[in-house]
Amino acid sequence: MADIFIVDDQGPEATAMLQALYSRSGESARTHLEMVQKRGSAKFMESYYVGYGHASIGDCGTTTLFIEGLSILACKAVQDNPLYSGQESSTRYIDFSKQPIIDPISTPQSKAVLEAWMDFYLSALDPLEAYLKDRFPLGEGEKERVWDTAIKARGFDILRGFLPAGITSQLAWTTNLRQAADKLHLLRHHPLREVQEVAEGCLAELRQSYPSSFGHKDYPQTEAYLAKTAFKTNYLDSRFFATDEPDLSFSSTVDDGLLQAQEGDVIAGRPPRTNLPRYLDGYGQYTCTFDLDYGSYRDLQRHRNGICRIPLLTGERGFHDWYLDELPEPLAGQARALVETQFKAIDALDARTEDKQYLYPLGAKVRCQTVYTLPQMIYVIELRSQNTVHSTLRDVMHWMDGEMRKRHPELTLHTDLEPSKFDVKRGTQTITKRA
16 A cells, blocks of 8 residues: 655755655655765755756745735746746725835826826725615625625726736745746846846845755846747737737637537536546637736636737826726716826827836736636636626626537537626625634
8 A cells, every 4th residue: 555644844945855866766755864864955055946957846846925015017937837827915895095116217297197097996985885885785685794704896897997017915825945946047038127126026035045055057049038028928918919809809719510520528528627638629729819807817817728918017008997987977987087087198108008007007908818728728728718707707608609519519618607796695605804
């Protein structure tokens, strides 16, 4: 019978060494643990992980970085990684009114733009909450505390559209040592100076904690190449798309006839909350292009499988109407006038396009593109179509669902196609301290 035990009280380097020794010794990890505790793991990591380039050893040790006071733009840059695991502050549940804002332009004009967004956010909180309570009154049998939390969440859903992308947030990043080194190496060449500083700050902390694991050599040719391709690597902008491309574009390389003939019993009759098997990735991909507000793009980016590049945040696509339509008068009229004035003011600034992103609001529309396989596509559609998901993203999921049904009539889909509505259950989706 297999001997199964857990070792989770050692540091990342010691844990990595324990696993690496399996490849060179048939002895038990219990024996190896005694050796690690006596000799230490630093020299081992320095010699084999860094010195000799056994990169897989770095995959065996994990650590968690907590990064606070970085902009939402910088959060997306850190999270732009299919291997990212972690959490970020939610604009849907947290009042961001007191958060500092990063302004790389730092002119009186840019400061005025940021202050105008926050002035509206602050002034709209109370009247919007009162309006929502009238619109969605406490139902019979509902707990007032839960209802009140749901009302506030709905208000944050709406007003997040007016938060500038330079608003600061915080995130946690659980990663193995190799992934940390690889990702931070790329981020050092990011177009945003803030992201470069975050990368250097993370590397400094990691070098201090694990000096034997972060002594990798830099190669000038590699550095030059990464610097040259930094913009294209990090941002998807309008130059990538054809000028005559329709607002919604869906294409696929999956042959439904072949899929049905070989996998009909697999794709049909799948129960809810059950993923399709991964081998179906081999049948091809689906490419979807659409407009979405930057706030909801952030939710979509949370799905690490597939490709969902970061769009360049500009005012080219306008502001999503949903955020305006959900406001009562006279707030809605004030918001429309504000958006028009603010977009013109940002456009007039003498600054880099990348830096202007900090001033645009989360309600600004961006051109998005996803490239998913069949299992990835179904997972995202079903999860992000649920009523608790933001309405603007649900609309995109409903469109994707319709396209999939047209192409694969026999495919079982468990999409929530009900119209978006206020749900008091939102008030239970939080973390509270027990009394």
